[in-house]
Amino acid sequence: MVPLQTKTAFSLLQSPMMPSQLVASAKAKGYTAVAMTDNDVLYGMDNFYRAAKSADIKPILGLTITIQGLATSQHYPIVLLVENQTGYHNLLAISSLLKTTSDVVTFDMLTAYLAGLYIVLPSVGELPVILGAEPDRAMDMVQSISAVSDANHVFLGVSTGMRDELIAQLRQLSENTGARLLALTEVDYADPQDQFAAQVIRKIGQGEVIANVAQAQREPATAYLESADEWTAEFVSRGLGDAVANTDWIAEHSEFELVKSKVTLPPFETPNGQTSADYLRELATTGLKNRLHGLSVDETAYQERLAHELDVIVELGFADYFLIVWDVLNFAHKSAIRTGPGRGSAAGSLVAYTLWITDVDPIAYDLLFERFLNPERAQMPDIDIDIPDNRREEVLSYLHEKYGHERVAQIITFSTMAQRAVIRDVARVFGLNPTQIDALSKSMPRDAADLEAAYESSQPFRNALIDLPVDGELLYQTARKLEGLPRNSSLHAAGVVLSADPLVQTMPVQLGEDGRLVTQLPKGPVEALGLLKMDFLALSNLNILDIALREIQKTEDGANFNIANINLNDDATLRLFRHGMTNGVFQFESAGMKNILRQLQPDSFEDIVAANALFRPGPMQNIPHFVARKHGQEKQDVPDQSMADILAPTYGVIVYQEQVMRVAQQFAGFSLGGADLLRRAMSKKDGAKIAAMKTDFIAGAVANGHDEKVSEQVFGYIETFAQYGFNRSHAVAYSKLAFQLAYIKAHYPAAFYKAVLNDAIADKKKVGAYIAEAKASGVKLLGPSINHSWQGYSMNKQGELQMGLASIARMRRDFRESILKERQENGAYKDLGNLIGRLESKYRKVEQLEPLVYAGALDEFGFTRKSILASLQGFIDAIGLAGESMSLFASLTPKVREIEDFTPAEKLGYERDYLGVYLSGHPIEPYLSAIPDNSHTDISSLAVGMNQATVVIYVENVKKIRTKKGDQMAFVDGMDLSGSISITLFPQLFQRVAPLLVPEKVLVVTGKVDQQRGRDDIQIVANTIVEASQFIKRFENQTEQVTATEPGTGRWYLRITAAAQAAGALDALNAVVMSHHGNNPVLAVYEADGKKLALGQRNWLSAGDATMKALQEVLGANNVVFQAD
Structure with a gap:
């Protein structure tokens, strides 16, 4: 007996069973083969196939498809099972057809793809419906299918749940047509106890509620995987032993392999009939001359390196690959699309540098080609390309136009049911209302690895489950069963696959929302099939850089500025890094990174590269040693002085994988290819390979004249560090982009802040921090203006930043667009009446105009904000009376009724509400002017590890909670001119200062700075809090006493x-x-x-x-x- 109709979780939101669980359950229940027949898709085929092979159980790949009936107009399922490799490829084609057409699929549409497939008419389908009433039509139906395939490939599904009469009719039909009976029971989940989870996941997919949870839980399980013996006995007891035997027959005759295909790149069309190899050499040689023009370098070293790389690339058959990548980058550069300086190990290739694929000189930075393309490993090179997030679509369009839509596809990815999301989903199915669902979700800890960890570690979460009006334990256990299952499909952030032949010949595809192909398999299986994958990553920082450079070039002193020519050891830029002033700087924005920079005090680009490489899980443990050695506080010990030069730039600490390779090469005589294999084995902790290569390392080192004991020490040293080493090529390339952004921030701050503010315009927290920094650096910020603002932030000729209309909250996008369009077409708005008169009638409403007033965008009309607000309705009424007659409106236009404006505090409050920032001042400023600068620290300068940090904050929000013991404590959100901070008050301090914890109060807080649990943000754990006014008095009194x-x-x-x-x-x-x-x-x-x-x-x-x-x-x-x- 073999289960031949099974559904897995890749029939999205229809089953709680992953393919691997199906295989494991089948193995445990005595099956030697099992089929997977998901609905229409083959999303899980790789998972299923590899799980089955690993479990030594035969995989039978299939599909359950729903098509228009052969004898009726209704839609019914048909099961297709792979017989052989031809059938496998036809199954790919059928699934792809189903997922790429919007037409009603009929059997006739499938006839060209049925070779090598078994066709099963399931026990729940069209055939049983018509058989009793119209046996002749049923026979015609089966014969018409057999005519397309043959009777030996057509099966009639029977189940133990059928009536005896129907079974007899199907047996007679089988005898009349030659189509055999097949034991078939639909499987949706592995075990009886999963039936309720199966109901719930289906309801999640349908967006429905289970009316009676207790009753649904008690329903009998009917679609689980019974044991082979149980099912066999059930079918035999109904006289269907032959139907069981036919499942074994199909399993015996089904043979296919999910094999890795040979990579077939689209041949690159070269000019003048040149070979790909010759054209690549020509481009690279010309590119090298251009790169070295005007430089004082050893050209021979570059030429020898280039010749070596080209020989390896051509010998491995990758010339077309490099030309394809070059062509895409060439299109981008001609289209003024800024690309990144490089990503990953590709920055170690001189060929890539000469082709302008990368923008990092690998010789100048001692980057290794073999780390990128190792001739001793011979794997497909992997060049990832960074593109501005707003220009990626243009590059994808170019690929489709050049190579054809059927040969290019983006890669699918699956969003899974993560712990918080699955709790919300299940709670919704249980009938909880949104308020109850939010409360339950918020009770969960943020840093738990999964639901079980959340439950075990959080009493509030357990209490919240107990307090539910439904069975909280059942809700939790059901959510646990569904956690991690795929919920929906989306597009991989970067992956694009390219093939010489139509992709459907290798894998199943489907249509994306943009009408282009998407693979049905995710990234890993796509690569395993041997297809060429390219990553085009959307990087907003490139857009930021591009915007800033365009602004710089508009200025008088920046007209000839070229970012490629900046000094990467510029002191003003390094000063920003030393002070941790890296908001808006790619990969250096986090609180942890800023803390490292302040400790490290970088004084060279090499230090920036090292910080980038070290600030990652694993390498982080070497940061204290690196910092101490840089500052002379720890001796730079290395096992052998022959390593000193290699490790000198990193103070004797192995930071980069390339250093491991250099040591293996110079100390033990390894080739760079062999050194890369050693580096790879160490980073993957492959014990067997490490042991084998250690022997070669010691032997090579001794042959090089080194002592055997010292050689052992050197090997142990590099093995310790190698597992944490980082790719230097990537670190240099990304640090270069970071340095370019920081350079602009240091030398052209207005252009920098215009770019980052527009990029972060929807993130109020970031916007607030950027604005505070911009002001501190001397950049003048102007509020929104009806006549000078655009959608986003803009920069005028004086280098001042103007807030855009998009910065104003509660203002509709279409209204903003209408205002700007009218202004562009017909000139500036002269006054309030002129503005209202020129608005489209649908926007002539007080509530539409109020945000403009509160934000100060109408201040230029010369009246107080309160006066304009009081006059709006009168102007709107006047234009209503005048109809569309502007002359009549002019005569009816009322005057603005002048009244006293809002108080400064009120005005600031409205600015905060509508702009997210305080613009005309700040509530904290009067206090700061009375408090000496050196008595407190700006929030932006805080760093983890400060034991006694003092900040002056304006209280924005206070959240009070109770501890497990029932004591009250609080979390306070506060801000100063430089940014925001969260402050934790434990019960003892809370009891003393509770009356001070009021929004809009200014406090002086002292405490320890540390990392928030599970987040990158920092916090202060307070030990003293006083009112700012009291702090000022105390300080003044002490000064007076000392003076006397x-x-x-x-x-x-x-x-x-x-x-x-x-x-x-x-x-x-x-x-x-x-x-x-x-x-x-x-x-x-x-x-x-x-x-x-x-x-x-x-x-x-x-x-x-x-x-x-x-x-x-x-x-x-x-x-x-x-x-x-």
């Missing part, structure tokens, strides 16, 4: 190391000043840049042991000196 005392007796000298600065020493010093204020001058020396700073009198200190002890605790015993007069 005797003169000082000496001078303090403080050395502030980079490590102490990164750990928050400056904030801790402020606390020392508060406690030990005195009349002794203080001179601070900053170790990082040697800067000396004489602190102002407000920061002078008292003499004495208590002050000395407090300073030494912050700075270290060797960094504090008191010199008596």
Whole structure:
């Protein structure tokens, strides 16, 4: 007995059973073969095939398709099963046909694809419906199918649930037509206890509710996979032993392989009949001359490297591949589409550099070709291409036009039912309302790996389940069964597949929303089939760079600016990195990265590359050593001095995979190809390969004159680091893009902020941070203007930024577009009446115009905002009376009724509501002007590890919760001029300061800075909180008291190391000043840049042991000196 009609989770939202679960269940229940027959699609075929092969069970691939009936106009299912390789390819074609046509599919449409397939008319279908009433039509139907295929390939499905009379009729029909009976029971889930989960997932797909959950749970299971013995016995008891035997017959005769095909690239059409190899050499040679023009370099080294790379590429048969990629990039460059400097190991190829595929000189940065294309591994090269997110469509269109729609497809991906989403889905099916669903979802912890972990770790989540008006335990257990299943399909963010032949010959495809082909298989199986995959990644940072460069070139001093010529060791740019001022800088924006930069204090592009490579899971553990060695606080030990030059740029720490390769090459005599194989084995922790290659390494090292014991140490050293090493080619390429953005930020801030603000316009938190930074850097920001704003942020000739109309909340996009269109066509709006008179009638409503007023966009009309608001209805009524007669409207137009404007606080509040930022001022400013700068830190300068950070915040929101013990604590969202921060108050502090925790209050908070759990954002865990007004009074009183005392007796000298600065020493010093204020001058020396700073009198200190002890605790015993007069 073999199950031949099974549905898996890849019949989306119809089954809770993954193909691998189907195989495992079939194996456990005594089957030697099993079929997968999902509805119309072959999404799971690779998963199914490989699971079956791994379990040593025979896979039979099939489809359940629904087509228009042969004898009626109704639609009925037919099951198709693969007999052989021809049938396999025909099954691909049929699934593709079903998923690429909107026409009603008939049997006639399939006749060309039925060779090599078994056709099964299932027990629930058209045939049983017509058989009893019209046996002749039933016979005609079966004979017409047999005529297209043959009777030996046609089967009549029977099930144990059929009436005896129907079974007898089907047996008679079988005898009359030659089509055999086939034991067939539909399987939707593995076990009886899964029937309820199957109901729920179907209801999720249908968007319906289960009316009676308890009753549905008790329903009998009918579509589960019974054991082979049970099913056989059931069918035999009904006299259907032959139908069971026929399932075995199909399994015995079904033979197909899911084999990796030979990569067939579309042949590149070269000019003048040249071979691909010759044309590639010509392009690369010309490209090298262009790249080296005007440079003082060893041209021979470049020519030899190029010749070597070209020989490898041609010998491996990849010339067409490089030409295809070059052609796409050539199209992009001719179309003024900015592409990235490189991605992944491709930046290590000189050929790619000469073809302008990449923009990083691999020789200058010691990047290795063999890390990209290893002749000893001979795998298809993988060149990923970054394209601005707003130009990717143009590149895809070019590929389709050049190679044909049937040969190009984007790659599918599947969104799965993640823990929070599946809880919401199941709760909806259980009948909970949106409020209840939200509350349940919010009770779940953010950082749990899965539902089980969420349940085990969170009492609030367990309580929320208990408190539900439905069976919370059943809801949770059902969600667990569905967690991780595919929910819907979408497009892979980057993947595009390209073939010399129509793709349907190799894999199933379907139509995407744009009418282009999409693979039915995800990325992994596509690559396993041997097809050429190219990644075109949409990168918004390239659009940011492009916008900024266009703005720079409009300015007088930037007309000839070329980003390619910037100094990658520019000090002004490096200063931004040292201070962690990297908002808007690609890959350097996170709080953790900023913290690393402040510790590292980078003074070269190489340091930026290293930071990029190190700030990743795994390599992170080497950051403390790297920083300490850079600052001379840790010895740069290496097992052998022959490694010193290789590891010198990274202070003796192996940061890059290429360093592992260089050590293997120079120390042990490996070829770079062999060194790449060693690097690969170590990074994958392949014990067997590592052991084998260790023998070769030791032997090679000894042959090179090294001591065997030292060679063992060197191997152990690189093995330790290699598993965490990062691809240097990728790090250099992406760091170059980051540096370019940072350079613009340092030298052309207005252009930079225009670009990043437009990119982040929908992200109010980012917009607020960018605006604060822009103001701090001296960029003037103008509010929205009815006559000067466009949709997004714009930059005028004076270098000022103007907010766009899209920045205004509650303003419809079509209204904004209408305003701008009218202004472009007929000129500026002269006054309020002129504006209202020129609006389309549907927009002449007070509620449409109010956002413009509150945001200040109508200020240029010369009236207060409150006056304009009070006058809107009168103007609207006047134009209504005048009809469309502007002359009559002019005579009826009322005057603006002038009244006193909003208070400054009210105006700021409306700006915050409608623009997301405070524009004309900030509620915190009056307090900051009275608080010394050195007594607190800007939020944007906070870093993880600061133990005593002090910030001045404007309270935006307060969330109070109870701990497991029932004590109250709170989370406060606060902001200053530089950004926002979350502050945690544990119960003890909360009890003392609860009355202060009120929105719109200004507070001074001191505490430890650390990472929020499960998020990149930082937070302050507060230990003291006071009102800003009280803080100011306290400081002023201390200053007055000190001023009245005797003169000082000496001078303090403080050395502030980079490590102490990164750990928050400056904030801790402020606390020392508060406690030990005195009349002794203080001179601070900053170790990082040697800067000396004489602190102002407000920061002078008292003499004495208590002050000395407090300073030494912050700075270290060797960094504090008191010199008596």
